[in-house]
Amino acid sequence: MNDIAINIDKLTVAYDAQPVLWNISLKFQKGKMIAIVGPNGAGKSTMIKSMLGLVSPVMGSVTHQDENQKAVPYSELKNRIAYVPQNTSVDWNFPTTVRDVVLMGRYGHLGWFKRPRKKDKDIAKQMLLKVGLPTFAKRQISQLSGGQRQRVFLARALAQEAEVYIMDEPLAGVDMKTEHIIMKLLKKLVSEGKTVLVVHHDLQTVETYFDEIVFINQEVIAAGPVDQTFNKQNIDLTYHRDRNVGEGG
Amino acid sequence: MSMINEITLIAVVVAIACALPGVFLVLRGATMVSDAITHTVLLGIVLAFFITQDLNSPLLMIGATLVGLATVWLIETIQRSNLVSNDAAIGIVFPLFFSIAIILITFYAGDVHLDEDAVLMGELAFAPFRRLDLWGYDLGPQSLWVMFIILIINSVFIFFFYKELKVTTFDPAFAAAIGFSPVVIHYALMTLVSLTAVGAYDSVGSILIVGFMVGPALSGYILTHSLNKMIGITVIMAIINSVSGVRLAFFFDTTIAGMIAVVTGSTTLLILIFSPKKGLFQHQISQNRARRNLNKEIEKMA
Incomplete structure (x- = not known):
């Protein structure tokens, strides 16, 4: 099997003594649009953070596929993976411009010390055009609406020119226009063979937007193609039960 | 050079050296941590002095910087335990280290220049009297040279790590994901804050360094x-x-x-109130305007 972009194997993550994720095993297929859903506190953000090496697991591992189709840890192919954190996680009063935030998407390719060059600035400009904010380059980020912020974050991820895009709630609190633009761009990425993982909160749009779905609530409740896995039973299992971790299904 | 000019030059160099790291302290919301560091480095100075018995030893700088870093580490370890609030962690560590240093000074170092008054307030007026002599040439006040070197170190650091400082301050999670460790940058910045604090001790004293670090940077942030x-x-x-x-x-x-x-505090407050972009005055005007417009709308509807 060479079409696995990310392989999560028996991943267990705990903050202090409290397990947040319990024995998660998942394989994400390349070239798919994948939704990760679950209630608040289910460990969705923790799961994607452990895929990005930001959280170290108590047990288990996460590997990504490199260009030679070998499974390697995240640290060896950072530049092939783009990350969009929740847009509420940063201070939007930070003194900087839209263009400079998008340029941060190039920093990983540049490495330490090196400054962005013309090529990087051109890429940033292109990506701003793609997300529909071409005239916003010099705008201060404090002046953006919620939807515009999210599009700037997407432009930054696009500027990473990655193979895999991991996004935490990119559609939370955005306007219809932004949602439309973001989903159109993500579909295009998938059609180019890229893999897109999205932490998603709106169950009503799952069937329209995604190929695959993972239900998690500390454990994996269900995972698979949306047309087979997205059903009332799995939704109920994920959202309407007081679950005790470690007691199994 | 006349004395007032020498003092002015030292003051300017100290002020810029302190203000540069201050920019990132303000943006990271770490001004109170820096307040703690600028005091606790005294413990490092005292401990290193006991070892070397020499107030001019470079070991004093190293000792102070290490204690500065220990302060940051201890504050953050206590914060991570979630047992107390973040500012309480600072409130525990800062007085503890600082008071140990003061007690050590009063016990053991009574006869040397290391006295509490100088440490708390510093005295720029005396700075020109301590000269740096090399092969019989007078090269100017010693503290001018020390602070000038620290100013260069701070400037070089910010110049070379500009992009790293920016991304780790704005979005630490993203920065870590693309390979720029926020922890490394954070401790590097805190090392500079400690080093700057020790250097500025002589001339400015511990109480005021934090004003030198935070005031100008806040003005810049608001403007x-x-x-x-x-x-x-x-x-x-x-x-x-x-x-x-x-x-x-x-x-x-x-x-x-x-x-x-005092001047720093006053200019910062004035800018805070009257800044055309983010000032309190402007904020009040636009709020009043919004409220009037809203009232008009409501009247129209009624």
Whole structure:
């Protein structure tokens, strides 16, 4: 099997003594649009953070596929993976411009010390055009609406020119226009063979937007193609039960 | 060079050296941590002095910087335990280290220059009397050279790690994901804050360093929306505050560092109130305008 972009194997993550994720095993297929859903506190953000090496697991591992189709840890192919954190996680009063935030998407390719060059600035400009904010380059980020912020974050991820895009709630609190633009761009990425993982909160749009779905609530409740896995039973299992971790299904 | 000019020059160099790391302290919301560091480095100075018995030893700088880092580490370890709030962690560590240092000074170092008054307030007026002599040549005040070197170190660090400082401050999670460790940058910045604090001790004293670090940077933060400009304004404010502070101190014949801190506090407050972009005054005007418009709308509907 060479079409696995990310392989999560028996991943267990705990903050202090409290397990947040319990024995998660998942394989994400390349070239798919994948939704990760679950209630608040289910460990969705923790799961994607452990895929990005930001959280170290108590047990288990996460590997990504490199260009030679070998499974390697995240640290060896950072530049092939783009990350969009929740847009509420940063201070939007930070003194900087839209263009400079998008340029941060190039920093990983540049490495330490090196400054962005013309090529990087051109890429940033292109990506701003793609997300529909071409005239916003010099705008201060404090002046953006919620939807515009999210599009700037997407432009930054696009500027990473990655193979895999991991996004935490990119559609939370955005306007219809932004949602439309973001989903159109993500579909295009998938059609180019890229893999897109999205932490998603709106169950009503799952069937329209995604190929695959993972239900998690500390454990994996269900995972698979949306047309087979997205059903009332799995939704109920994920959202309407007081679950005790470690007691199994 | 006349004495007032020498003092002004030292004040300007100290002010800029402190203000540069201050920019990132303000943006990271770490001004109170820096307040703690600027005091606890004293413990490092005292401990290193006991080992070397020499107030001019470079070991004092190293000892102080290490204790500065220990302060940051201990504060953050206590914060991570979630047992107390973040500012309480600072409130535990800072007085503990600082008071140990003060007790050690009063016990053992009674006869040397290391006295509490100098440590708390510093005295710029005496700075020109300690000269740096090399092969019989007078190279100027020693503290001018020390602070000048620290200023160069701070500038070089910010120049080379500009992009790293920016991304780890704005979005630490993203920065870590693309390979720029926020922890490494954080501790590097705190090392510089500690080093700057030790260097500025002689001339400014521990109480006022934090004013030198935070005031100009806050002015820059309030006056602009761009990081480059913020650094520029911060440096300009540091110069304005220190030059006018020295002049006023001579005019009123009072403490120089204290006067610079008063000027810094006053200019920062004035900018906070009257800044055309983010000032309190402007904020109030636009709020009143919004409220009037809303009232009109409501009247129309009624």
